[in-house]
Amino acid sequence: MSVHDDLTMAQRCLDDLSRSVGRLEQQLGSTDLEMRRVRADADHLRESVALLRAAVSQPGSSRRPELVTIPDTPYDDSLWIDTDDEGLGTRGRHAP
Template sequence: MSVHDDLSTVQRCLDDLSRSVGRLEQQLGSGGLEMRRVRTDAAHLRESVALLRDAAAQPAAPRKPELVTIPDTPYDDSLWIDTDDEGLGARDRHAP
């Protein structure tokens, strides 16, 4: 299936969900917290699918990795004064 077909299927399912939520509201009433949450969640799903549909309609631009320039100048030695060489022990001590 293509993305367009999948989005159409999801949209049909959301339409079915909206109809079912409407029927439940008629039977249970719309004042309860649970019903408001279900109605709100269904609306959020509808908005999310609309965003997906918009994103899928736009052609994806090829993404170039962001290059990071690493300078050739040496690091400042004062950055390493209070550290141990990892895995080698302290500067003034010898390995056992």
């Protein structure tokens, strides 16, 4: 099965879920916190699948991100002159 077919199947399942949640809202009401949470989760899933479909449909989206090399050389100490040592307080002052 292709990615497009899997995304279509996922979209159909989400459509079924949305209809079921709608029926539950009619029966239970939409003011209940749990019902609002279920509706929000279903909507988030729908948005996530739409974003995934858009990402897959873009040409070149299967490329791996470019790696960034981080040098092993130490940082310049002058970059840290105006900072505080975390947990130790400000320089020149004593902890209580």
